[in-house]
Amino acid sequence: MLTKKNLGAIGERIAKNYLRLRGYQIIKTNFYTRYGEVDIIAKKNKTIHFVEVKTRSNKNFGYPEQAVDRNKSSKIALAAEIFLLAFNINTAWQIDVIAIEFKSKLNRRLTHIQNIIIE
Numbered sequence: 001m002l003t004k005k006n007l008g009a010i011g012e013r014i015a016k017n018y019l020r021l022r023g024y025q026i027i028k029t030n031f032y033t034r035y036g037e038v039d040i041i042a043k044k045n046k047t048i049h050f051v052e053v054k055t056r057s058n059k060n061f062g063y064p065e066q067a068v069d070r071n072k073s074s075k076i077a078l079a080a081e082i083f084l085l086a087f088n089i090n091t092a093w094q095i096d097v098i099a100i101e102f103k104s105k106l107n108r109r110l111t112h113i114q115n116i117i118i119e
Contacts, residue, residue: 007055007056007057007102008053008055010055011053011054011055011098011100012029012030012039012040012053012055014055014100014108014110015039015040015051015053015098015100015110016029016040018098018110018112019040019042019049019051019098022044023044024042024043024044024049025042025043025044026040026041026042027041027042027043027048028040028041028083029041031079031083033078033079033082033083035075035078035079035082036072036075036076036078036079037079038050038051038052038076038079038080038083039051039052039053040053040098041083046091046092047091047092047093047094048080048084048089048091048092048093048094049093049094049095049096049114050076050077050079050080050083050093050094050095050096051095051096051097051098052068052072052073052076052095052096052097052098053097053098053099053100054067054068054097054098054099054100055099055100055101055102056099056100056101056102057102059101063099063101064099064100064101065097065099065111065113068097068116073095073116076095077095080093080095094114094115094116095115095116096112096113096114096115096116097111097112097113097116098110098111098112098113099111099113
């Protein structure tokens with residue numbers, strides 16, 4: 001049976017593979033802070049990407065990317081700043097969203113939204 005936790009883990013695995021195939025280096029996964037979590041931290045060229053992965057098996061709660069609202073993106077930004085400070089990293093960074101929607105067992109839609117804007 002596919003649970004919410006299993007679905008999330010499958011989505012993160014798909015997202016990591018997607019990023020690797022496109023030249024990203026995975027630095028860390030599931031970086032936790034008291035303010036929020038970042039699913040995947042990756043680097044491509046000289047930019048650090050803080051990636052939120054959202055996976056859905058149906059549209060009962062809308063498209064997966066709609067779950068990353070202003071509140072969620074602000075928490076990701078704060079966690080990103082904590083990561084950069086903790087590891088003394090001073091480089092360009094951005095927040096990305098990878099949205100995965102399973103339309104059927106073998107059919108899925110993956111959308112990579114780069115550099116989301118926090119308002």
